Amino acid sequence: MAWLVTGGAGYIGSHVVRAFLADGIDVVIVDDLSSGHADFVPAEVPFYRGSILDAELLASLFAENAIDGVVHVAGFKYAGVSVQRPLHTYEQNVTATTVLLQAMQNAGVGRIVFSSSAAVYGTPDTDLVTEATPKSPESPYGESKLIGEWLLRDEGIATGLAHTSLRYFNVVGSGHDGLYDTSPHNLFPLVFEALLDGRTPRINGDDYNTPDGTCVRDYIHVADLARSHVAAAERLQAGDAIEPVYNLGSGDGVSVGEIMSTMSAVTGIPFTPEIAPRRSGDPDRIVASGELARRDLNWEMRHSLSAMVQSAWDARRAAA
Template structure:
């Protein structure tokens, strides 16, 4: 630990969407950070110059041991994993391997390597189809898809391993993450991404000719799915604050929702994209996708009471405008815009 109470951090999946924003947040706050990523869905260009990148798998115990030695790692932020809900229904064993089995290997390596703090990228999918309008951390966890189960199993492993081995952890249950770094340094770059705002921005920039609306018969105000959208940079800031909390209270572990506490329907999101771009996206109504709940909205009371977290971008039009800015930048980088 340095004189400012900061420790070296390893970010798994740090070349990916959320992970790369966490790397920026750590670097901006002068933390020592390294990345492990197999680059299956991440991009080396998303990692700032000077941040060590270890290309490899989080289940590679020898590689992890070497990283811990070389970097002096004392904290892990774990983002690596698979995240597409419908794919998890079609290919559950991929998700239980990539998200659960490999997380177990990472946790074991962390225990052996003397890592003191572990922050886990969990999900609101652990709640399934909640019977309340806004879910708290104590709302029953009843996932309706393998993605949610794969993440909930990792939460359980962390709780049990933490109790047995003395490290502390924070599980952050994300709601719908969107947007991009306001300074245009990174954003959602994955080809074939399924995030609604990403897809809508691709349509707005001509990369797609329409946006599919999956499900118009949900029990919601306009029949389309309602989600709590959180700006990725606000989410990254929450990770840094959570790490500070773990260091300050080494005997305390945390589980917290990450959302703004209000929901927007699919059609309302598309209206926002139309508003920001001053154009109209073609919408194509499709049947529901497997594993999609009608509504997921957070109750963020715990994170606001626990951390000095002050979201800076809690506005749908701002989220859309930052995502659109990144989509245009990405088109320039790839030479197709």
């Protein structure tokens, strides 16, 4: 028996795959490689290249493999771009999830761990986000993730689907030298690419109501996040009681200024970031409590900021 990881060739999905393998659990991957990489897939893992919008592909996959459950990481993850491409975002994140759930139902697979997002909260009016914080997404991406959670909830009521959704905040670092974040929109790869190109990194605003004037956010290590996916899958498989949603958050957060200083120290490249205008609507501080996940999902911040930056930098240089 195995767990299917959708999007298992991507940055986060590939770490989830390796966390399952490290626990002795077989996996199968489906990924269309729109943002993933074939060389992120371990040679021993069955790999189906294609979209989860393809119902025939999913039917074949489930028929050819004994699947215990699904970790659903695949999706269109760019919140800013989703504002310009709402139809594409909903197709990739809502329609595709519906197709996947129908394929699971047809195959008698009744467990799923869903990759959700902090984007479901929008701009919360509290500086410590909990699972009970009101949801008010501000982009088609955030809306699509919240709809994904509703789909799981409704399937749970209708069919008994066992499920949980993990709301990510800012995922960084690397657990393996061959795996690194290639997103053109995330802070770490943007800074690294600037440094490797000899450019000065930029940050948005230094006049926030924070100790150093830069905004404070929650950054978590991808390997820690991956472990909690395995813990969630194991609890679902054991039939244990589990919450419908969990925040994977640090509880304290770090400022963008701290990240810049740490990146300079770790890379050995001295720089003072250029200050661009702050973005409209960006709150001073957003940090999430991870207490529920700590209680149930083996969630723990096992890496310091320096370790997160070092692992990400090492992985990026190893790929150069």
